[in-house]
Amino acid sequence: MVARAYTVAFEGLDARMVEVQCALAPGVPSFSLVGLPDKAVSEAKERVRAALATMSIALPSKRITLNLSPADLPKEGSHFDLPIALALLAALDILPKDAVEHCVALGELSLDGNLVPVTGALPAAMAAAEEDRSLVCPEGCGAEAAWVGACAVIAPGSLAQAIAHFTGQRVLDPATPGEITDPARSRDLREVKGQERAKRALEIAAAGRHHVLMVGTPGSGKSMLAARLPGILPPLSATEALETSMVHSLAGLLDEGGISRTRPFREPHHTASMAAIVGGGRGAKPGEISLAHNGVLFMDEFPEFSRQVLETLRQPIETGEVVVARANAHVRYPCRFMLVAAANPCKCGYLSDPNRACARAPGCGEDYMGRISGPLMDRFDLRIDVPPVCYTDLDLPEDGDCSATIAARVAEARAVQLARYADHPGIRSNADAEGAALAASATPDAAGSALLSQVAERFGLTARGYHRVLRVARTIADLDGCDAVGRHHVAEAVSFRLPDAPAPQR
Template identity: 75%
Template sequence: MVSRAYTVAFEGVEAHQVEVQCAVTPGLPAFSIVGLPDKAVSEARDRVRSALSSMAIALPSKRITINLSPADLPKEGSHFDLPIAVALLAALGIIPDDAAEGTVSLGELSLDGSLVPVTGALPAAMSAAEDDRTLLCPRASGSEAAWVAATQVIGANSLADVVRHYTGQSPLPPSEPGEVNPDTSPLDLCDVKGQERAKRALEIAAAGRHHLFMIGAPGSGKSMLAARLPTILPPLSPAEALETSMIHSVAGLLDQGGISRARPFREPHHTASMAAIVGGGRRATPGEISLAHNGVLFMDEIPEFSRAVLETLRQPIETGKVMIARANAHVTYPCKFMLIAAANPCRCGQMYDPNRACSRAPICGEDYLGRLSGPLLDRLDLRIEVPPVQFSDLDLPANGETSATVRERVVAARILQDSRFASTPDIRANADMSGAVLEELATPDAEGRAFLGKVAERFGLTARGYHRVMRVARTIADLAGSDTVRKPHVAEAVSFRLTASKEV
């Protein structure tokens, strides 16, 4: 007789169902696991044996075979411990077969039988809901998985609790969802003195999810501005919060099962590897661009990043997803992020400072910013120069607009976009428009179209640059509450496309 239990194998943020089959047959005593397990799964037999021994359950002197089906799907991770133990307990007649077959379980076993929390509980709960099964997991992971209301989630502290639950001795209560983590950031946009043009660029970027490139001398406030961008972004919608949390669940970044409505803000160092930025490694884990999904990816001193790393950003920026190719599988992660890039004008950073002029200008700046390829720069919607702040301005009281005030305008613009794109679920913001949708919704009036044509001819805008100006102009019109994109909206969008020196 073969007993069955169920678990999941992760491929990106997708959780594929795995049937755990257990057969106890006559033969030489052995405990084998087949079905393409990795090292962590193969080691489960020792953890399961020790956990059962701690409960005074001895394995029979027979051949025990565990098959993980489908056999051609790679099985990775320690979360297979619990489903293997559940299938084995059902095969030994300790728990009912129907209880094991009606459950999707995951969890790592300690040698004393206690359950250790694992990553991926949220996607596993989604998979269990699709199959109309209950999810069994460690209690510490239960609050995370319980956010999926379509399935019942049972959290246990130990394997003994699981046995008592399924035998009716001491049923476990369903887990409750974790707390919604509040946004307690003390940062505010009014902390930035001066830099009104940069603040306007941040507002436009936040309203339409546009990419922004800031060039300025050291200490001009680029990092300070970028750090305050999340304070003017609208909160995540329930669907966006679930998407983002699933990625963070796979990466093991959810804080005690709580789901946050604040948008992610990722700030990788320029020494980060390609696998850290894009994703990869032995288990094809999500990278920074996926962890910033529905949020902000801030790359300070972007010319210092590896050229190969920067070039890999081009396709994710366009498609909103990244595919990590492996010999036996292709893992796809979503990555609709807002890229905020910052750079000094040259290596010494003083090229624009008349008091400390760069001795190698303009070659110093050309060599430094020349590390950024034209195709990558062409994908950045807004480009601004952030001038140094005068010492006299630092003594002035903070009297600028607060983040709450700016956020109200940003939220109003996003509400317009939500209603506009209600019938096109793949488009959530103006930055996502393309093709016929872009032509229909972002084409300026006759005067604005003629002006944009002259600018494109004068500065040699590429087709991509032309369309990105249209998207930014549509966002500026939304902030102004205008149904039509007019010439002033186009003119402002063009001004953010061109630097003080040239179109880049």
């Protein structure tokens, strides 16, 4: 008779159900594991054998065959240890077969029988809830998996505790969700001296989830400004927190089962590979753009990233998801992030200073910024010049609004957008609006339309650039508390689209 246990195999955020079948047959004693396992799964039989030996459970002198069905689905990871052990124990009549079949299990076994936490407990709990089953996972994953709430989560600390639970000797209480981590207090934007135009641009970007490119000499404060951006972003909503936590669960980044409401802020180095940024590698793991889902991706020294990496960003920026294509599968990850890029104006960084610029100026600036292609540059909603700050200004007292004040304005603008797009699934901010939703909300008045037409004709705005100006203008109007988009809103949006244009008077 075949005993069965159930677990999951991950394809991106999708957790596909896997049936672990165990059969005992007479013949030469052996322990076979089939069903397209990778190296980590193939080694599970040795960990299971050692864990059972610590509990004085000897394997019978029979032919033991374990099949992971569907057999054509690649199985990767060490979380198959626990379901393999449960299926084997059910085949040995140590555990009741019906109890094992009504749960989804995942967990790695140590040689002494303890259960080691694994990644992906949150997506696994979602899959178990869809199948109307309970979830059995290591104790270290219980608080994380219990956030789903739609299924019972049993979190034993060892295989012995799992056996005691299934046999009724010591029934474990369901795990409870971990604590919600409130947004940590971050650096204050008020600490940045000067750069009022850049601060205004960050406020607009935060309010509408717009992409920003900052260009300035070394030491002008680009990284300092970006580091203070999380302090003006609103906390994650419940839906956004769950989406983000599922990606972080697969990457093993959740801390002790707690779900954070702080928006992700990822800042990869410019030497990062395409797989690290976009996703891929062994197991097609999520990349930085997916780890920044619902948050900020800060790419300093933007032109220094490889051309291949930069061009790969174009499609995820537009669609909000990335597809990691493999020969046997296409793995999808969400990546609705806000891109904040910083760059020097040229290789030496002092293009605007004739006393410090290199001998190749101004050609070096054109060559350096030419590393950013036109289609990618067209995807930035706000492009701002960050001039150097005079050293005499560094001794001035802090001035301007603090991050808390700006964050309150940003939160009000985001709330207006959520209400506006409530009937449009998939649209949460002005940056997501398109088609009829954009036309209904961002069409400017007659004076604004005339100005935008003049700008489009004179500077040759693309259709994408035209719509991005409308989105930014809509966000500026939201910050001003205006229902209609006026000429001055369009003028300010255009000034950020064309960095050389003077800022409008407010």
